[in-house]
Amino acid sequence: MKYDGYLIDLDGTMYNGNTVIDGAIDFVDRLNKAHIPYVFLTNNATKTQEEAAKKLIDMGFDIHPETLYTSAMATAAYLEVEAPGASVHVIGSDGLKSTLEAVGCVITDDKPDFVVMGLDTALTYEKLALGARLISAGATFISTNPDRKFPSDEGFLPGNGSLVSVLASTTDVDPIVIGKPEGIILEAAVRALGLQKERVLLVGDNYDTDIRTGLDNGVDTLHVNTGVTSAEEVKEQARQPEYMINQLSEWSVE
Structure with missing residues (x-):
């Protein structure tokens, strides 16, 4: 199925520590070439939007800071409304x-x-x-x-x-x-994409956060076996992601 937009995790999906995961840069390049919008949806709250973007750019990713949405930003948005x-x-x-x-x-x-x-x-x-x-x-x-x-x-x-x-x-x-798998951060990221949930795919490596975010909130999911949760652990779960791959090079965006 072709999706009109992507929500993409960072840690364990794009990189591990300071090491780029094989196929990650090419995956983003293919999205850029196809003019498919995406938002990096990360639970990492240690960095500002600009700092998180700089790490990706320094690693060789062709991205803009506006594509980053962190749990720190979601927490700030929550407090701005609630208190x-x-x-x-x-x-x-x-x-x-x-x-x-x-x-x-x-x-x-x-x-x-x-x-x-x-x-x-x-x-x-x-x-x-x-x-x-x-x-x-x-x-x-x-x-x-x-x-x-x-x-x-x-x-x-x-x-x-x-x-x-x-x-x-x-x-x-x-x-x-605030962060994944809660709906607070997901709804904010989907609004940033400007798309209906049914046309968005969430890509991540952690079943308990990334995949559950989609399963609990009506967004299709793609589990990549490059980070926290192994393929074997995912297969043991009662609810399964729509898709599972070993590397992002296996996924076609068109």
Whole structure:
């Protein structure tokens, strides 16, 4: 089936760590040549839109920053609608903080309305302890994404979901989750494409996030066996993606 637009994951689909996955650049080049619109839909909340785009461009991808939509951006959009000008304590990267500040959020450690947690590669016990105290004091807990792990050049590393579970367990508070597989981020990305869901294909490597996003929200999915979830693990699931391939070079966009 030919699709009019694509939602494409990054980690494990376009690259692993700092290594481009075979066939990924060619796949994007073929979309460009066919004038098929796409949005990179990533749960990675550590970078701003421009930083995420620069990584791809530096790797050799012919893309524009406007094609990037991150869970940090989706979190900012959610807060902009639900709580304009909210005070927020951030456990996460400078990129996440600046993305939230760009929509009017006030970053603070003093009685915030929200605690927003994204992947923090400099996470410490003190940061977790402060987050727990703020949530227990009444701050609404938000997780940018639920990924338990992500692929890197050195193998799988702990993802935000694994670290969020520490605060959830400590406070007995389950966070509001923004990123895939939740519909919040998907609906925003589909709007960016300007297409009907039935004409869009979601491409990703992680069954629990990428594929479930499509299955739960009415978008066809293509699982690529280059990242988190193996083909064998996918086949064990009760619900299957529409398509599964080993490499993106196997997929025709026309």
